Amino acid sequence: QKEVEQNSGPLSVPEGAIASLNCTYSDRGSQSFFWYRQYSGKSPELIMFIYSNGDKEDGRFTAQLNKASQYVSLLIRDSQPSDSATYLCALNTGRRALTFGSGTRLQVQP
């Protein structure tokens, strides 16, 4: 079992819709959770982090964490074509480096 599981996609949503990206993880000791965005041919950049169960909102982005069910999700409201990218879930299992999932490719159709 992979430490971090993501559906590779592509997830295709129309412009203006809500995009929902999901991630499950295996290590119950995971302490903190991150969403990185990676445009094609570019390096990843941090967009959200969450430590506590529940929701965390930042503009059009909402991260949701459920430690009991071992999943973390990212909602993107009012999706724009510029949101088209690969979204990488990452977590800190107590090691000194982040463990990344393989990413979900999001396509926002104009």
Place this chain on the structure above:
Amino acid sequence: GAGVSQSPSNKVTEKGKDVELRCDPISGHTALYWYRQRLGQGLEFLIYFQGNSAPDKSGLPSDRFSAERTGESVSTLTIQRTQQEDSAVYLCASSLGRGVANTGELFFGEGSRLTVL
């Protein structure tokens, strides 16, 4: 510079040759990481430096891979006797503080794309 700098941006080499990839982290960032990303895949952790020492090198795939960091700054990843399966983008990242900073913000370079023929 303002960001993490990596060189070369592209490297094509023949199977069996050695390659060196360089990373210049953001000034003042004590933590430095190397990841590998194969085409269409996620990021695979290779090694982590805190200062000039590497407390976690568990991700290095074989003894053909080695890395060093000097002056708490530049790091070099060396791959000896390259194989075709080494073809990937090698990403370097840096961060403040020990291990992963509270915000988990790793600042990535643009990567070095390695192609082994």
